[in-house]
Amino acid sequence: DPKVDVLGLPDWVKFIFLDIGLASIVFTCILGQLTTQVNASHMMIDFINNYFAVFTLYTAMTIEFIGIMHCAYLIKNILSAVSGKPILSNEPPKTGFTFAFYWVRVLMSCAILSFCVAVVFTALLAGDTAVSVKYPSISPPLAVVLLLFFMGVVGTLEAMQIAFFSVAKLPPSQRGTNWFGSKTCSLLFDGNGKNLPTFMIGRQLTVVCSFFLVGSFTSLTIVPGTGNNIFGVSDTSQAFLNYGFQGAVMTTILASIMWQYAASAFPVTFLNSLISFILLIVALCLEGTGICGACWV
Known part of the structure; x- marks a missing residue:
């Protein structure tokens, strides 16, 4: 509600930081990801030498x-x-x-x-998602x-991360095979390669x-209980879906893991892409603003 006073801030500041969510984005990015990543890169053993790391590992293994x-x-x-490209694995072939x-x-x-996917797109087209509430001017299509x-x-961005580290091991002559690939490599690896960690910061924010x-x-x-449950599921199931399970599964697979595998298989293709260059x-520009500079403190 723009009429609610928040630290005496003007409406346009509240709109940017609270309505759009910049405050949550920066908070999550710095404290929830970048700070721990920077610390872990310098203190790898110390970072995993605790019970919470063990708990996190077993939780991830259980989900898998x-x-x-x-x-x-x-x-x-x-x-x-x-x-x-063959899949390299230390596991024996699966049998029985x-x-x-x-x-x-599988x-x-x-x-x-x-x-x-069916739940998300059905809800989107029916106007039953949060975006229709926050931004009613956005039509379902x-x-x-x-x-x-x-x-x-x-x-x-997930693919670029994999592709950049993959081609870093290649000779410079094999990294980019077109103009965009060459320019991308120049930005990343010329000099002492300082733009690679800079990209990682800006990438995480994006x-x-x-x-x-x-x-x-x-x-x-x-x-739940209004008779509008998606696909006619029970109220309990609808309440569960309202927690966002469907979005987590869909985005994890289709917006992250799939692209990482694709970049592992075709790193140079992603490097040569105009979209990757943009x-x-x-x-790099986002990192250059210093909005996430606190992660280095």
């Missing part, structure tokens, strides 16, 4: 074991076949029960992902386009900003 994200492995296998259990989870994950756009931005926006497009505003400039 359940198989909600296993369709990402199917995407990885497809990209490996297309690129002709292990083989069956793996593919059951199929389950594909079904879950399909359901999540435009909301779909914007969701795909921001997911593409996040995915490209990703967090995009994810906050994507969250508005994937969060449901359907009130996003690199944007990330």
Whole structure:
């Protein structure tokens, strides 16, 4: 509510920091991600030498074991076949029960992902998402386009991170094969390569900003018990979906993991992309503003 007083700030400041969400974006980016990443890069052993790191590891392993994200492995296998690059693994070939259990989870994950995508796009077209509440001027078809756009931005930035570190090991003559690839490499690796960590800071800010926006497009505003539950699910299921499970699954796979696998298979292709070059400039400019400079303190 613009009429509510917040520290005596003018309306335009409240609009930028609270309505658009810049305050939450910067807070999350610096304290929730960049600060820990910077500290971990300098004190790797100390950072994992605690019980919370163990708890985080086992939580992540449990989620992976359940198989909600296993369709990402199917995407990885497809990209490996297309690129002709074998998947290097220390695990023995899957046989018997292990083989069956793996593919059951892959199929389950594909079904879950399909359901999540259906929920998000059905709600978007019906105007039952948070973006329709926050920005009523955005029509449902435009909301779909914007969701795909921001997911593409996040995915490209995720891919760029993988691609840049992959080509860093290559000779300079093999890094970029067109004008955009050459310019991208010049920006990143010329001199002492200081622009690579700079890009990582700006990239993280852009990703967090995009994810906050994507969250508005994937969060449901359907009130359970009103007879408007999506696909006619129960009130309990609708209440669960209102927490954003469908958005988390869809964006994690389609806006992050899939693009990382693609960049691993085709790093030079992403390096040569005009979109990658533009996003690199944007990330460097964002970092240059100093808005995330506190993470270095």
